[in-house]
Amino acid sequence: GDSVTQMEGPVTLSEEAFLTINCTYTATGYPSLFWYVQYPGEGLQLLLKATKADDKGSNKGFEATYRKETTSFHLEKGSVQVSDSAVYFCALRRTSARQLTFGSGTQLTVLP
Amino acid sequence: GAVVSQHPSWVICKSGTSVKIECRSLDFQATTMFWYRQFPKQSLMLMATSNEGSKATYEQGVEKDKFLINHASLTLSTLTVTSAHPEDSSFYICSARDFKEGNTGELFFGEGSRLTVL
Numbered sequence: 024g025d026s027v028t029q030m031e032g033p034v035t036l037s038e039e040a041f042l043t044i045n046c047t048y049t050a051t052g053y054p055s056l057f058w059y060v061q062y063p064g065e066g067l068q069l070l071l072k073a074t075k076a077d078d079k080g081s082n083k084g085f086e087a088t089y090r091k092e093t094t095s096f097h098l099e100k101g102s103v104q105v106s107d108s109a110v111y112f113c114a115l116r117r118t119s120a121r122q123l124t125f126g127s128g129t130q131l132t133v134l135p
Numbered sequence: 136g137a138v139v140s141q142h143p144s145w146v147i148c149k150s151g152t153s154v155k156i157e158c159r160s161l162d163f164q165a166t167t168m169f170w171y172r173q174f175p176k177q178s179l180m181l182m183a184t185s186n187e188g189s190k191a192t193y194e195q196g197v198e199k200d201k202f203l204i205n206h207a208s209l210t211l212s213t214l215t216v217t218s219a220h221p222e223d224s225s226f227y228i229c230s231a232r233d234f235k236e237g238n239t240g241e242l243f244f245g246e247g248s249r250l251t252v253l
Binding site: 027059064065066067068069112121122123124125126127128 | 139141167169171176177178179181184228230232241242243244245246247
């Protein structure tokens with residue numbers, strides 16, 4: 024079945040550091056890939072997505088590229104801020120499915 | 136963006152009692168809502184798909200008599216954990232999609248409800 028494997032956290036960085044959160048997936052066909060973010064006390068919000076190979080999703084300085092050859096969708100940001108502290112979830116959805124399959128989430132803490 | 140609201144955000148109950156969690160779409164109509172369960176440091180696991188006006192579709196291994204789902208209107212789905220036990224303690228999250236956007240529209244998530252069963 025489908026699965027998503029995320030880098031285990033927690034991750035602690037200093038402000039302005041470079042961020043990478045690894046995400047790999049297993050799925051048949053060509054799923055759509057997503058990153059969701061969950062700030063403390065809030066629901067999950069879509070951060071970015073990519074629907075086909077080599078697509079790059081970007082939002083709020085975060086980027087992720089859909090790599091079919093490595094079945095990966097790593098999240099990156101060049102300079103993190105304290106306000107980026109949150110839990111990040113990688114997820115996929117097969118074309119024929121209505122629901123998402125999630126990774127386990129990665130807690131990010133950015134220190135001033 | 137669209138908002139999905141859950142209530143209560145945190146509930147503590149005694150073993151053997153039943154607890155109801157509400158999920159509302161505040162500014163759109165959702166013919167389908169999804170209920171997830173999240174254990175500490177684990178991924179969100181889909182429990183069931185809630186369909187307005189019809190029976191919910193449960194994932195394999197989820198007890199439908201234990202987790203009662205009702206989707207009485209286009210903006211409200213409820214999850215009732217019946218005869219709760221400590222192993223039911225978890226974080227429950229719902230999500231919904233604006234029915235006008237079809238099956239590929241963005242999913243919006245509630246803030247989650249933490250259930251603690253003593």
